[in-house]
Amino acid sequence: MFSFQPDRSQYPAPGPDGKLEIDLETGQYLKLWQGPNHPGMTGNMSVELTVCGDEVVEGKTHVGYLHRGFEKLMERRSFIQCFPIVCRICVPEPDFNEYCYAAAVENLAGIEVPEYANWMRTLILEMGRFNSYMMAIGGMSGALGLGVVGQWLTYVRDIMLDRFEELTGARIYHMFILPGGVRGHLPEGFKDRMEEVLKTAERYLADVDKVMFSNAVYKRRTKGVGYIDPKLFEPYGVTGPNARAGGVAKDVRKDAPYLVYDQLDFEVPTETASDIWARTNVRRRDIDVSIDLIRQILKKFPKGGEVMAEIPNVLHWKIPRGETYIKGESSRGEYGYYLVTDGSGYPRRVNVRGPSYTHAMALLELLIPGTNISDVAALMVSLHTYPPEIER
């Protein structure tokens, strides 16, 4: 219906090897920094673009704007002291850090977590996924100038944060999943209040479907844009919705069920187009899965039980030498903690494997050349990038 073909006749021709010889002196190229403060960036990172006309010919990612050296800091903190800092590695979905870290410690220390805590952890992770998608889809709409969807979903996220607040005692950094279990039981009346949130969310999402997903402009700007060849998934370590949008139903919840996912009934949504539209659509459909999972979890939730296993005195908790890798399916893909212990009271090494590390570095740089400047934001957001998990 709408079609604009840019005039590229003036553009420099690639060399014999198919690569561009970029020489800024020629005046044909322009360096353009997108970020680190840019409405089209997901968080504090930047992409150094080289443009020719309105087409990007090269993009280099730059991270480090909020590098705090968590992995190193943890090496001089006791096992319990690491617990309050891991959540900071990811603001919109901090709970995977808490879960993976706790589970890694429990694994190496040989601690069995009570059943109640496993249900609670699953609930929290799904609530976190729900909220993370709210930001992703809100951000997607924002990247394309559709501000109202971002506002709606921010509200939906906000009322879910109310549930987080009453359950965990905090809105953003929940610090509720700690080595040994969780910090408390469900508050009274929580299920009813959660149901209200889910119903409100469904109402808003119905509007989002009409305003965003059925929007001609949105479709035009996302379909066929930012295509990732599924052949690249393995070489570039693509996981989660980014892979599912290309027809690969990668999902740790199914592939390697953890917590209580094997007791829950759900399907992993997939698309085949592997473009921005498909990736966003997978996320939109995964919200419905999350809503359904939250309902299932609350229905099957244990009536009561211990929230914590017995753990040693945390002030001098030592863990025998060993190493492990614990993973889960975050809203962005495989999230994991590689923990190495040496028998002391401190981790020897913690390595956080965030999906953005593979998605927003090598892969993004590969995808950028050839896109329009105005599509870079949408492309980035469609990869669902959270920079802190790149630089930690």
Added chain:
Amino acid sequence: MSKQKLSEMTTIAEILETAVGFERAAEAFYTALIPKVSKNVRYLVEELAEEEAEHVRIFSELAENPDVHAHMADAITRPHADRKFSDAVHTPELGDNPDDQAVLQYALMREHIAMEEYTELAANTEPGPLHDAFQFLANEERKHKAELEAIYYQIVHSGGV
């Protein structure tokens, strides 16, 4: 024991006389005991002698009080405890080098009698300086007895850890 002392009624003058005699005898007894006891328990006897001297002083002041003087000939019901009280004027023989426990036991017994005597006397006198004096003495003896008992417990019983 004179016949009069055994009768139901007596006079204030006589009561005071017996009381002063009681306190004097005790003071003299303790003072005489000081050099006899070993130095390590001497503090106890010294403290007791001081207490009694204080009581003697109170009685002397009382006798000189003109208000009291006017009532010297008044009749008063003889307290039930009076018998034991007067007996206590006769101090016991504690031997050459009595130990702390023996001294304390004697002192406790004495304080107990005196407390009963003064309490009754206070009850038997009309409100006024005399009543107040007996009341004061009864309280003094009660306090003193409590203190002695605390000391007794500490010395005799609390080694039993």
Added chain:
Amino acid sequence: MMQAIYDRLKDRFQLGALDVRSRKGLAFVDLRREFLRPVLTELRDVEGFTHLILLTAVDWIEDERFQLTYLLNNRQKNLDLGLRLRLDRNLAIGETIHDLWPTAATYQRELREMFGIAFPGSPRVDEEFILEGWTDMPPYRRDFDTLAYSQQTHADREGRETSDPREFMKQILYPKD
């Protein structure tokens, strides 16, 4: 399942013992440097370990070595396998595998920056990654002291003073003992 894979590879590539102490579906194995590439290739192309989960290093400074951990995943069989490779800490040069998994270039670039481990031939490996303008030693090495760095770089807030209960009580309650 893991055992079967291990048995197929162990003699040919002189693998170390299979360490399965952590959790179900995860194993670690020591690998000799000269077999890194053949083992990775075989695991990827024959044994279904197509997904490179991560590549990182552990500094065993007391043994004067780095451990490189290549963590692979076989999604179909739900297996995670960690390959451990020793590097001489004083001659920290690794072998690039970016041609096997292009994404490894990012990991190698980070290892170069944070641990000072070289990966000759890895694309853009010497470009700054996270630490722009860093001149000190690679900070993830164990001998980089974060506390000392912080104390040199930042000032403590004025007037902060704390007391140890034990010493404080001693000072007040029995100064002479």
Added chain:
Amino acid sequence: MSFKDVLSPFTAWKHVLETPVTIKDPLTREAADRYRGFHKNDIELCIGCSSCEAICQNAAIDMVPVKDPKEGDSGLRPQIDYGRCCWCALCVDICMTGSLTMSNEYIWFDEDPDAFRFIPGVDAKSWDSSEKGYRREGGRRLSGTERVEMREMEPDLRIGNFDEIVAGYDRAEAVLEADRCVECGLCVATCPAHMDIPDYIKTIREGDYEHGLELLYNSNPFSEVCGRVCTHNCETACAARHEGDPIAIRWLKRHITDQVPYDRYVDIVGKPDLAKTGQKIAIIGAGPGGLTAAFDLARMGHAVTVYEEKEKPGGMMRYGIPEYRLPYESLDRDIGVIEAMGVKIKCGVRIGKDISMEKLKADNDAVVLAIGLHLGRSTRVPGSESPDVEKAVELLRRITAGEEVPVPKKVVVIGGGNVAMDIARSMARLQKQRHGEVGITVTALESFDHFLADEEEVVESREEGIEILDSRGPQEVITVKSGKNKGKVKGLRTWRVDSIFDEKGRFNPHYDEGDEMVHDGEMVIEAIGQVSDVSLLGEKLTEALEWNRGRVKIDHDGRTSEPWLWAAGDCVKGPDVINAVADGHRVAQSINQVLVAMREAKA
């Protein structure tokens, strides 16, 4: 893509008249009940143990002096720097008393940045009375609350013999128990000898028993003994007792001594390589006070001789404490270490008879009086002069010495302290051996609420078949009035004690004369109190010395009014082993200072 897709976005307009969802006044929005808001601290409940400071990964907490320290309370309180705090609430979770909590308040304006560094509970805040806010669910979980149970010999197995009852922890049990310690060190001040308790407990966790032993003997040459019979005041100051059991410090101490082979002791304890000073010290009494002083002084290079009246050294540790609580081998091991330091112990020598005080004074540079409390008190109730009325300390001594003691089938004990329990349980064992059954009644003045003996002693005594009656005041020892058994004890008559203390908490027993009981028994044992046998001082020295309420007057360092004489242990303080040990150290320190000054004056 269809025309519908062009129109679809316009459906958003249907919301145009809806009430906005924006929170109108975010500043008054109340946070959730569990919200981790600003800190509160119940300042009376807080003990200043600094666990909050230890766990804070942001180093946001400083411990600052707020009140005077006392037993089990350092007087320090946490000051939190909100410039660093991340409200993770680990400080709340680790808090040993539950005093530190959080309100759900989260708004605080101030122009002064330093205002945000404050002492919760001391610096008054509007949220101090807030009922809401983060509370840890289910109490303290981050350090163990339950003590590892000590294995003991079953009552029916132990009652017929004097074998040690307590088994001691094995390695796994000890590590578990040692793990509960939060290393606050509140116990150190309360321990009379100020032993390095958190440090030696740490050696258990780390398995470094030799270092542990070194730490023990640094501050207590009677560690084997104290590992078994210490009155463990430390445990009453333990931070863990507030929401759980105190750490079994005494058993952990014993565990260390159990783990190190005895032939390693002297090497580990070590003897400082010092030149002999040539100065001589005489110590009267080979109990814990005297021998500790001897241990220290010998290690300082002095020539020390200890004079003991009894056949063997140890004092009350040997002749008072029964073997089932403290085996003689344990005591001998400690004494062996002390002798290895060069201390000479001369037993069977009574000062004042075999050697005069004057001679001791003349032959030595300093003399220590450490004679303990070896004479038993009597109730002196009517009948107490009967030969069938015994004193507990005397009887215990005879049992240890292996002398024949009368063992009637029924025995009444007067007293409610640990000595009463010791004699009751010792006699019970002899009764079991002799008659096959136990017949002991213990009558105590104190009610069980104010009982003197340790709880475990009461429990174990009962397990062994001993009857314990509280609140009974002895009135008379009943004797046979006529016949061939005339004068023999028949029993003890007691009145019920209505109240034992007055409203000020002072002893002031009030009896209910209507509640009289007669406890049958052919022997009555008085176990009420003890006194020092100071007769050995002689009249002249008794007169010359200054006294303080029946005891030899000493200064802080244990020195008497006679410059050559020091006094230590139960005869001046106490009475228990660890206080005597502390006294021994103090006296040794003081003597050494004086002797050094003497040497310097001569030089």
